[in-house]
Amino acid sequence: MYRIAKRTAMLILMFLLAASVSFAEESIPQEEPEQPVAEEPAAQEPATEEPAAQEPAKETKPEAFVMGKVKAKRSGAGTKLSWKRIQGVKEYRIFRAYSKNGKKTRIAVVRKNTYKDVRAKSGKGCYYFVRACKEVKGKLVKSKAARVKAKPIYRVYIETGHGRRENGQWDPGACWKGYQEAKLMIPIVKQMTRFLEKQGVYVYTDAFKGNCYNLDKTRKIIKTKEISAFVNIHCDAWNQPSGTLPLYKTKEQKKLAKALNKGVHKYVKIKDRGLCRRTDLETLNKVKVTSCLFETGSIRGDNKVLRKKTKAYGKGLARGLCTWMGIPFRG
Numbered sequence: 001m002y003r004i005a006k007r008t009a010m011l012i013l014m015f016l017l018a019a020s021v022s023f024a025e026e027s028i029p030q031e032e033p034e035q036p037v038a039e040e041p042a043a044q045e046p047a048t049e050e051p052a053a054q055e056p057a058k059e060t061k062p063e064a065f066v067m068g069k070v071k072a073k074r075s076g077a078g079t080k081l082s083w084k085r086i087q088g089v090k091e092y093r094i095f096r097a098y099s100k101n102g103k104k105t106r107i108a109v110v111r112k113n114t115y116k117d118v119r120a121k122s123g124k125g126c127y128y129f130v131r132a133c134k135e136v137k138g139k140l141v142k143s144k145a146a147r148v149k150a151k152p153i154y155r156v157y158i159e160t161g162h163g164r165r166e167n168g169q170w171d172p173g174a175c176w177k178g179y180q181e182a183k184l185m186i187p188i189v190k191q192m193t194r195f196l197e198k199q200g201v202y203v204y205t206d207a208f209k210g211n212c213y214n215l216d217k218t219r220k221i222i223k224t225k226e227i228s229a230f231v232n233i234h235c236d237a238w239n240q241p242s243g244t245l246p247l248y249k250t251k252e253q254k255k256l257a258k259a260l261n262k263g264v265h266k267y268v269k270i271k272d273r274g275l276c277r278r279t280d281l282e283t284l285n286k287v288k289v290t291s292c293l294f295e296t297g298s299i300r301g302d303n304k305v306l307r308k309k310t311k312a313y314g315k316g317l318a319r320g321l322c323t324w325m326g327i328p329f330r331g
Contacts, residue, residue, distance in 0.1 A: 043231040067143040068131045077202040077225075078118030079150045081128055085113040086143075088134045094121060095129040095145070104129060122228040123325060144296040154325055155227040155241040157204040158192055159218050160185040161234035163211030171214065174299045176238040181299055182211050184306050185233045188296065190315025192233075192321075199322055199329060215282055222287060228325055229256060230291040231317070232283045235299045235306055242301030243271030249284040256324050257292045263320025267312040270297055270305055 067086040081094065094115055095104040101305060108115055115206030120126050128146040162173035162182040189207035196203050206213040213221070215232070222230060236245065244264055246257035257275050265272060277285060283293045296313065297306055306313070315331060322329040 004168075013102065031085070040133065065132070065134070065141070065143050067130060067146040068127065070130045070146045070148040071149045072128060072153065074153065075116055076118075077153065077204075078116045078192045079128075079153065080114065081130065081148070082114045083130060084230060086134070089132045090134050090140075091132075093131045093133060093142075095131075097127045097129070098124055100127055100147075102127075119226055120150070120153065122155045122226050123152050134312050153211065154200065154327060155202045155204065155225065156196065156321065156325075157203065157222055157225070157230045158189050158196075158207070159213065159215070159225050159230070159232045160189045160207050160211040161232060163206065163214055165214045166217055168214055174235060174237045176299045176303070179299060179303060179307075181235050184235060184299065185296070186211055186289070187310040188306070188313045189233050190227055191311045192317045193258060193314075195315050195318035195331065196321065201322070201325075201327065201328055219282075219287060222289065227289055229309065229321065230283070230287050230289050231256075231260065231321065232291070232293045233317070234293060234295050235293045235297055235302070238298065238300040240298045240301075241271075241273060242298050243273040244297060245273040245276055245295040247276050247278045247281065247295065249277060249279055249281075250290075252290045253292055256290055257294070259324040260292060260294055260317055260320035263318070263323065264313060264316035266295075266319065267316040268305065268309055270302060288310075 065086070068086070070081055070083045073080050073082070083092075086281040090111075092110050092113070092115075093106060094108040094110065094117075096107050096117065096123070097104045107117060107119065117128070126149075128148050128150060130148075131145040132143040133140055135141070160182065165171055171182060175181070186207050189205060193207060194202045195207050204221065204227065205219070218230075244261055246261050248254045248257040254277070256274060259274065261272065264270070278293075282294060283291055294317070296302070300308070319329045319331070
């Protein structure tokens with residue numbers, strides 16, 4: 001009995017122990033297995049790029065511009081240049097040369113788009129070069145020069161002998177029976193001028209102003225002009241022989257005198273007294289260009305020719321001068 005009670009007690013104890021363990025397992029929550037936590041990336045500081053080493057700024061040349069076409073046209077005693085105006089241009093620089101690749105001489109700086117040159121050498125063709133200049137960003141920019149070729153212009157000075165002095169007094173020159181040298185020469189010089197102008201020669205003269213310049217004033221004018229020759233037209237005194245008498249001093253003056261005399265005798269029937277060398281005349285000594293004093297005849301002995309044959313005389317003188325200058329004469 002005792003054994004049965006002991007065994008029963010043992011069973012009850014075992015049962016209670018099992019129940020308590022079971023209750024303990026149910027009351028203690030089991031920890032869930034830890035999930036691997038994804039690490040947040042560390043906050044990165046914004047990368048500061050170091051500034052790249054800058055190269056020194058290259059100095060840029062102002063953009064070049066083009067000078068347009070230049071035109072050259074004969075205008076009176078000179079050559080007129082013209083071109084299209086360029087916006088923003090400060091000035092135009094003009095150069096002259098007597099050959100395509102010859103030495104260039106600056107002759108003018110202008111703001112207009114035209115220029116007239118009357119100082120080119122008489123009888124010589126030349127080239128003109130025009131360059132435009134303007135300011136860009138404080139710097140002067142020059143265009144490439146535009147080139148144009150100009151034809152030669154021949155210029156001469158023909159003076160009627162004697163006439164009005166600088167003090168206003170009239171100098172008649174040689175006189176005979178009311179005829180005056182200063183007045184007889186005017187029609188001849190006018191005709192000579194007209195024939196020369198037909199050949200394209202530009203003539204400076206006082207014949208169309210009533211012979212108002214004497215030699216002193218003429219010399220002053222010639223100093224400011226570019227001319228090929230100076231011809232002083234006279235007639236000889238009443239007591240001198242009939243016939244032409246060109247006066248000269250130098251070899252080149254002699255060539256001019258000879259050409260003038262030959263031209264006259266082609267158209268006018270008049271005696272020929274030959275050529276005469278003189279060293280005492282201002283016309284031949286004090287004028288900077290080749291000159292000749294041409295005695296057309298005696299105011300008495302050749303009076304009729306000098307009055308009636310003015311056109312033929314003027315034509316002959318013009319022809320002789322053109323021959324000396326190398327210009328074809330077309331009467």
